[in-house]
Amino acid sequence: MDIRPILSTLQRHKVTAALLILEVALTCAIVCNAVFLIGQRLQRVNLPSGVAEHELVQVQLGHIGPVPDAKAQTATDLAALREIPGVRHVTPVFQLPLNPGGSSNFGVMLAPDQQQPTVIATQYMGGSELVTTLGLRLVAGRDFQADEYVDLDTALAALHRGDLKGLPQTVIVTRALAERLWPGETALGKTMYLGKAIPFRVVGVVASLARPDQLEKGEQYSTIWPIRLSAADGASYVLRCAAPDRAGVLKAAVARLKQLNPNRVVLVQRTYDEGRRAFFANDRAMAGILVGVIAALLVVTALGIVGLASFWVGQRRRTIGVRRALGATRGDILRYFQTENFLLATFGIALGMLLAYGINLFLMSHYELPRLPAIYFPTGALALWLLGQLAVLGPALRAANVPPVVATRSV
Amino acid sequence: MYGYYLDLAWRSLRRTPILTGLMVLAIALGIGASMTTLTVLHVLSGDPLPGRSDTLYYPQIDPRDSQGFVPGKTEPMEQVTWIDGMNLLQAKRADRQALMTGGSVAIQQDNSTLDPFFEDARYTTADFFPMFGVPFRFGHGWDAAADEAHARVAVISSPLNDKVFGGADSTGQTVRLAGAAFRVVGVIGDWNPNPHFYDLNRKNYAEDEGVYVPLSASQDVGMDHEGSTDCWGNGGGGRTPDHNAPCVWLQFWTQLDSPAKAAAYRQFLVHYSEQQKALGRFQRSPNVRLRNVMQWLDYNHVVPDDVRLQTGLAFGFLLVCLVNTVGLMLAKFMRRSAELGVRRALGASRRALFAQLLMESGVVGLIGGVGGLLLALAGLWLVRMQPASYASLAHLDPAMLLTTLLLALGASVLAGLLPAWRACQVTPALQLKSN
Numbered sequence: 001m002d003i004r005p006i007l008s009t010l011q012r013h014k015v016t017a018a019l020l021i022l023e024v025a026l027t028c029a030i031v032c033n034a035v036f037l038i039g040q041r042l043q044r045v046n047l048p049s050g051v052a053e054h055e056l057v058q059v060q061l062g063h064i065g066p067v068p069d070a071k072a073q074t075a076t077d078l079a080a081l082r083e084i085p086g087v088r089h090v091t092p093v094f095q096l097p098l099n100p101g102g103s104s105n106f107g108v109m110l111a112p113d114q115q116q117p118t119v120i121a122t123q124y125m126g127g128s129e130l131v132t133t134l135g136l137r138l139v140a141g142r143d144f145q146a147d148e149y150v151d152l153d154t155a156l157a158a159l160h161r162g163d164l165k166g167l168p169q170t171v172i173v174t175r176a177l178a179e180r181l182w183p184g185e186t187a188l189g190k191t192m193y194l195g196k197a198i199p200f201r202v203v204g205v206v207a208s209l210a211r212p213d214q215l216e217k218g219e220q221y222s223t224i225w226p227i228r229l230s231a232a233d234g235a236s237y238v239l240r241c242a243a244p245d246r247a248g249v250l251k252a253a254v255a256r257l258k259q260l261n262p263n264r265v266v267l268v269q270r271t272y273d274e275g276r277r278a279f280f281a282n283d284r285a286m287a288g289i290l291v292g293v294i295a296a297l298l299v300v301t302a303l304g305i306v307g308l309a310s311f312w313v314g315q316r317r318r319t320i321g322v323r324r325a326l327g328a329t330r331g332d333i334l335r336y337f338q339t340e341n342f343l344l345a346t347f348g349i350a351l352g353m354l355l356a357y358g359i360n361l362f363l364m365s366h367y368e369l370p371r372l373p374a375i376y377f378p379t380g381a382l383a384l385w386l387l388g389q390l391a392v393l394g395p396a397l398r399a400a401n402v403p404p405v406v407a408t409r410s411v
Numbered sequence: 412m413y414g415y416y417l418d419l420a421w422r423s424l425r426r427t428p429i430l431t432g433l434m435v436l437a438i439a440l441g442i443g444a445s446m447t448t449l450t451v452l453h454v455l456s457g458d459p460l461p462g463r464s465d466t467l468y469y470p471q472i473d474p475r476d477s478q479g480f481v482p483g484k485t486e487p488m489e490q491v492t493w494i495d496g497m498n499l500l501q502a503k504r505a506d507r508q509a510l511m512t513g514g515s516v517a518i519q520q521d522n523s524t525l526d527p528f529f530e531d532a533r534y535t536t537a538d539f540f541p542m543f544g545v546p547f548r549f550g551h552g553w554d555a556a557a558d559e560a561h562a563r564v565a566v567i568s569s570p571l572n573d574k575v576f577g578g579a580d581s582t583g584q585t586v587r588l589a590g591a592a593f594r595v596v597g598v599i600g601d602w603n604p605n606p607h608f609y610d611l612n613r614k615n616y617a618e619d620e621g622v623y624v625p626l627s628a629s630q631d632v633g634m635d636h637e638g639s640t641d642c643w644g645n646g647g648g649g650r651t652p653d654h655n656a657p658c659v660w661l662q663f664w665t666q667l668d669s670p671a672k673a674a675a676y677r678q679f680l681v682h683y684s685e686q687q688k689a690l691g692r693f694q695r696s697p698n699v700r701l702r703n704v705m706q707w708l709d710y711n712h713v714v715p716d717d718v719r720l721q722t723g724l725a726f727g728f729l730l731v732c733l734v735n736t737v738g739l740m741l742a743k744f745m746r747r748s749a750e751l752g753v754r755r756a757l758g759a760s761r762r763a764l765f766a767q768l769l770m771e772s773g774v775v776g777l778i779g780g781v782g783g784l785l786l787a788l789a790g791l792w793l794v795r796m797q798p799a800s801y802a803s804l805a806h807l808d809p810a811m812l813l814t815t816l817l818l819a820l821g822a823s824v825l826a827g828l829l830p831a832w833r834a835c836q837v838t839p840a841l842q843l844k845s846n
Contacts, residue, residue: 015833016745019738026731034724062529064517065590066633115479159647160656195645196478234635234650265517265527281798286717293724296440297731303433304735311430311742367716 024348029355050208052135070232112197141204176220321406337396438779441732443786459604464704505665511535534629550597571621744834768831776823
């Protein structure tokens, strides 16, 4: 189809055509970036945690006043929890991956005299069954041995005295952290340093264990320490059981713990999955808002195209009638309006791509976002061409139905 | 005259209900979305203590060892250690000063049907209440002597007073906190500064601390610290760090009534750092900051990035809606070239036509604005359903209400300007002839 007559017609409607192009461009730019943002959010929401997510439940207790016999209390609690039918493993923990409740982090150094830490890693600790309870997969080395564990209060006292012998000596790291600290080498037997050159030897590597929060510091930079926690340290109990048993186990665990010592309050009782959902609630909400904005934008733009196309069809009824009378088929008229829309959309999309790139650059400098992948450009273009064609179809069909006899009537 | 234009506008709009509906809808959606997000942004970036916040300063010093120090670049620590906090407090160089930290205490009342529960708490020194202008419903705060004496006294919030004492004047009553008996000396009235500027290590918004006790007494009883603990060297946490540990976990706030006093206080912080370095406690050269409330909030990027992003997105959407409306309005006005040509031929001036068309776009804007206002109210209701901690604060205030209406009217008149101007360019003779 010859596009010259279309272009010359558009020349006479410069302002209207420019507005339509601008609208398509803005929509294209915003939609490209919004879809990209949604992708980023969903990627976050689906991050692997490394733990047996559907088999864990968590109970956190708050003690009323000081706990004089915290270690004995913890031992009693753990023994009682293990006896609950369906429970496979139990451990106290400070923090769970991708869960609300804060985290403990430290700077890792590769040499004793290093000034700036290489990475900020997070610190998991709990008790002798931490690795098995969380369902972590060891890919190299071993789990801690019984004689490597130190109680938290003993370790803190040793730290304050400056007695390095009283501290744990070994550590388990994630594969991602090992790869970051010693690229291409085996991490087993290597030493990392903390604080004022306190050495820790790597004895094991787990496949994956995400950090609780501060994901921007490296979502998989986690370490596990042979430190035992007690009831007074603010730890949670985490129980592992078969997925269908979770509700029952959680209820039984809370009841048993209250029975053992009624002088405490249940602060948290939930499955791991519930905690994870709460952690990502904001990301989900933001993704929802973005979907809403995209839908609204597309609808408004489509309605705008329908409105303008209808106006043009109305304005050109006479011309269309003349063309029809001179032998143009309905298909010719239909294609005329479709081509016109295609041309306008193409101009809009070209401008929109530039805008999308600009917005992405702005977002990159303000919100730590990666570059917009190139695939978004053709996809966005296709989407807007499709939207334009769908929107113009109605008015174009109406134009095609204008009878030739209109040419002979005076309006 | 304007009444007549209004009548004309109304008739014209009614003649094309679908097109008019589209324009109103576009404006309403754009205004609704942008006002919703703008209101949230406005609420979240507000001044927590209007009238007081410019005299409140947050001193920062840097007690860390020399490891990793880049002079001029490294920011000092965001909290203070126990030793530094106590030193600065006792120096009394500010008009008022308070050392504080957050925590959580178990509340268990004797002879009460109420199950024991945990309440967020603030452990602070006496100046907290007068310095932040805390209003009291019953009683009052405590004085410096109570801090000195490690007195077991407590101030509670109104919601907690309602929950435990049924809303009655509870001053003089006993409340059992973390297993110890405390005497209630005051009940706070309606006071909930947002953002929670004095401790940004907990929830930044809608943090509802129910219990305030003297810092000294909280340490005697062994109340749990909650918030952030940042250690260096071989410092190690535990929940409540040892008072000698190289860890910061307390907030120190000062009131300095004039800029001159603030400058003097800053000088004092430098002197203090130098003195501590001479004593061997500090290793770094003086690295101090003295930010007031708004500077402190700004430094901490308190307003969530998502909220800024949403506001930007909504204004982008409004722009698309406006372009859309301009296009439709232009189409509508141009379609009436004939009518306008007749009016011009009959003697109407361009100005009159322009005014008439602007009136028409103004009417569209007003209806769209009212629609946008309703949508913004619905949008804010939706925001309050969101999981974010600030969600409950999202309410429209009179200032934002006015902004909404002005924005709607301004936007649509702006959107009407170009089409009206274009439509006024008609040449009467040409329009008459072509028909």
